[in-house]
Amino acid sequence: MNKSSGNPSKPPQGRSGDAAPDDNAADPQEDLRLVALAQKGDMSAYDALVTRHQGKIYGMIRNMVKNDADAWDLSQDVFIKVWKALPKFEARSRFSTWIFRIAHNVVYDWVRKRKIESAGEINDEIFNRDSIDPSARTAPSFTEMPDAALENAELREKIEGALGKLSEDHREAILLKDVQGLSYKEIAEVMDCTLGTVMSRLFYARQKLQTLLKDEYESR
Amino acid sequence: MNMNPDETKLALWLDDELSGDELVEMDAWAANQPEQLAAREELRSFRNMMSENIPADEELPYPDFFLSRIHQGIREMEAGETKPAASARSKTSFWKSWLMPAAACAGMVLAFGIGRQSSEKETVTAINPPVMQPVVYTPEEGVNAEWSSSAGSTLIVLQGIAAIPDSMDFSETVYIPTARESDRTANREHKPKDTIGQ
Numbered sequence: 001m002n003k004s005s006g007n008p009s010k011p012p013q014g015r016s017g018d019a020a021p022d023d024n025a026a027d028p029q030e031d032l033r034l035v036a037l038a039q040k041g042d043m044s045a046y047d048a049l050v051t052r053h054q055g056k057i058y059g060m061i062r063n064m065v066k067n068d069a070d071a072w073d074l075s076q077d078v079f080i081k082v083w084k085a086l087p088k089f090e091a092r093s094r095f096s097t098w099i100f101r102i103a104h105n106v107v108y109d110w111v112r113k114r115k116i117e118s119a120g121e122i123n124d125e126i127f128n129r130d131s132i133d134p135s136a137r138t139a140p141s142f143t144e145m146p147d148a149a150l151e152n153a154e155l156r157e158k159i160e161g162a163l164g165k166l167s168e169d170h171r172e173a174i175l176l177k178d179v180q181g182l183s184y185k186e187i188a189e190v191m192d193c194t195l196g197t198v199m200s201r202l203f204y205a206r207q208k209l210q211t212l213l214k215d216e217y218e219s220r
Numbered sequence: 221m222n223m224n225p226d227e228t229k230l231a232l233w234l235d236d237e238l239s240g241d242e243l244v245e246m247d248a249w250a251a252n253q254p255e256q257l258a259a260r261e262e263l264r265s266f267r268n269m270m271s272e273n274i275p276a277d278e279e280l281p282y283p284d285f286f287l288s289r290i291h292q293g294i295r296e297m298e299a300g301e302t303k304p305a306a307s308a309r310s311k312t313s314f315w316k317s318w319l320m321p322a323a324a325c326a327g328m329v330l331a332f333g334i335g336r337q338s339s340e341k342e343t344v345t346a347i348n349p350p351v352m353q354p355v356v357y358t359p360e361e362g363v364n365a366e367w368s369s370s371a372g373s374t375l376i377v378l379q380g381i382a383a384i385p386d387s388m389d390f391s392e393t394v395y396i397p398t399a400r401e402s403d404r405t406a407n408r409e410h411k412p413k414d415t416i417g418q
Contacts, residue, residue, distance in 0.1 A: 043291070047287055050286075050287060050290060051283070051287075054280045054283065054286065055277035055278055055279060055280055056276055056277050058278050058280045059275060059276060059277055059278035060276075062278060063274065068281070072280070072281060072282075072286070075280070075286070076286060076289050076290055076293065077293075079290045080290055080293040080294055080297060083290070083294050083297075084294075084297060152272075152273065155273050156273045156274065159269075159270065159273050159274060160274070163274075174270070175274075177235070177267075178266070178267045178270035178271060179270055179271060179274045179275075179276050180276050181271070181276065183237055184231070184232065184235070184237060195228060196228070199227070199228070199231045203231075206263075206266060209266075210266065213269075216269075
């Protein structure tokens with residue numbers, strides 16, 4: 001992408017070298033520096049912000065919607081909305097927490113619309129592995145593989161499957177806490193609820209996940 | 221610490237979110253609470269299992285295209301915001317609430333009548349392409365297309381399509397042409413229809 005094209009409505013004002021992303025992608029101070037530049041219309045600074053956070057946002061949304069293509073599109077929507085809301089960002093919270101809040105709204109809007117549009121349609125989530133006829137010609141065969149990488153991939157698949165059985169609220173709480181590492185306070189901010197609600201959601205989500213993953217969890 | 225901590229403080233301690241004096245205080249209390257220490261260890265183990273197997277940061281497919289689509293989206297959003305709408309909205313509320321549905325119904329009846337007349341006469345009307353349609357990559361000549369349908373699926377075979385050059389900027393595929401560019405497309409030399417479907 002040609003960064004020199006800059007902001008469609010405002011000419012880039014920062015020096016091109018100012019916005020180069022550094023190695024420490026998790027540095028909140030670097031986020032604030034880039035945000036300040038982007039708020040002045042520096043599109044290359046905004047590109048750097050997108051590059052720093054796109055992996056986390058995409059990963060979070062992919063785990064929420066369970067579809068790569070939808071996650072890609074929704075992540076794009078998030079960063080368009082972030083740009084629009086950027087003048088309102090006052091650094092009261094970390095920039096990453098603020099983006100998660102916008103991602104939360106985008107995903108919940110999408111889920112709401114999808115539930116309305118798909119009312120009466122076949123729910124393809126019922127076609128899970130257990131419902132495949134084992135004698136079907138195209139059924140994937142299961143093979144025991146001792147390789148550690150494959151075991152990890154298998155465990156990840158099981159965890160993702162178990163996460164998919166949680167409600168959106170419980171799934172999001174657990175992803176924000178145990179995968180993204182946000183604090184209770186930050187999760188309450190992202191999900192727009194009280195600290196007590198976060199604790200309750202996390203408690204029940206973990207309890208259900210531990211039950212669903214009982215075998216894997218106890219073998220560790 | 222003699223008194224039991226409140227639920228919030230206990231949850232924060234179990235999740236390793238306390239620091240400073242609060243942590244020291246809670247650790248002192250928990251020293252005599254083996255079940256709470258075990259619960260904290262169990263929670264740590266669970267968090268480790270989650271973070272080791274579900275990556276927080278995932279590689280985004282087509283990152284360059286992702287950025288260009290964001291730029292495109294921002295351009296479209298800002299172009300949409302510059303259109304005057306708010307002032308006209310209040311003035312047209314009466315039009316929208318009463319007159320517009322009636323006009324829409326009349327239009328549908330008229331269109332239905334015209335549609336029936338034109339299908340009876342079997343006339344072909346040249347329709348200009350709408351100016352706001354995005355430009356889509358389409359092969360124009362020397363392409364043979366065949367399709368077949370069976371078992372609920374459709375197979376389309378296209379032969380003779382040139383490879384898409386690496387230099388092609390896909391952000392251009394959503395470029396809105398000007399009226400003059402649309403006219404130029406319409407004035408292209410007519411190609412015989414029999415190049416498709418043979």
